[in-house]
Amino acid sequence: MSNITVCARFRPLSSKERRDHGDALCIQYVDSETFIFKDEKAEELTFSFDRVFYDKSEQIDVYRHLAQPIVQDALNAINGTIITFGQTGAGKTYSMEGPGVLECDAVKKGLLSRVVEGIFECTKSSDDTSKYSIKLSMVEIYMEKVRYKYICYWYDYFPAIRTSRDQISRS
Numbered sequence: 001m002s003n004i005t006v007c008a009r010f011r012p013l014s015s016k017e018r019r020d021h022g023d024a025l026c027i028q029y030v031d032s033e034t035f036i037f038k039d040e041k042a043e044e045l046t047f048s049f050d051r052v053f054y055d056k057s058e059q060i061d062v063y064r065h066l067a068q069p070i071v072q073d074a075l076n077a078i079n080g081t082i083i084t085f086g087q088t089g090a091g092k093t094y095s096m097e098g099p100g101v102l103e104c105d106a107v108k109k110g111l112l113s114r115v116v117e118g119i120f121e122c123t124k125s126s127d128d129t130s131k132y133s134i135k136l137s138m139v140e141i142y143m144e145k146v147r148y149k150y151i152c153y154w155y156d157y158f159p160a161i162r163t164s165r166d167q168i169s170r171s
């Protein structure tokens with residue numbers, strides 16, 4: 001896999017969209033990497049990505065494919081970035097936060113809380129005396145202006161401090 005992964009995600013139609021335009025979709029499933037887009041003249045255009053998440057995809061699928069490798073790299077001190085890009089209402093916030101960043105819905109929670117959980121899950125399972133300094137931030141770029149949404153730091157974090165103390169007392 002290259003250093004950059006590009007995915008497309010489709011959200012389900014809203015009830016207003018169904019009411020106004022019906023259930024017909026302008027995209028057609030080909031496989032997990034390719035879809036066909038039919039434009040207004042019914043011309044077909046084929047698009048391919050590293051992965052396509054269709055409207056029934058779950059938040060966990062997006063996390064596992066897109067973010068988990070970045071979490072694992074982060075534990076080896078390799079920085080990573082996840083960018084959502086799209087027009088208003090496309091589902092960027094939903095993918096990043098879920099229905100709300102303070103909501104703990106296990107199925108619907110977004111990448112942000114899954115990434116935080118993933119990082120601490122990995123550090124907990126490390127059995128050496130590694131020291132971690134973790135910085136995680138989420139920004140919104142709108143009209144070429146950068147706005148911080150969340151910024152968190154964990155400095156001098158010793159996940160294995162208890163394990164190492166136990167080992168010393170056992171030896």
Ligand SMILES: Nc1ncnc2c1ncn2[C@@H]1O[C@H](COP(=O)(O)OP(=O)(O)OP(=O)(O)O)[C@@H](O)[C@H]1O
Pocket residue numbers: 010011012086087088089090091092093094095099
């Ligand atoms: N995968 C999804 N499954 C279910 N609902 C979704 C999904 N993606 C988006 N939605 C819903 O669609 C609506 C628009 O999504 P969202 O607010 O995430 O868009 P956005 O791209 O962040 O928009 P904006 O740029 O205007 O902030 C929301 O009501 C959201 O809950």
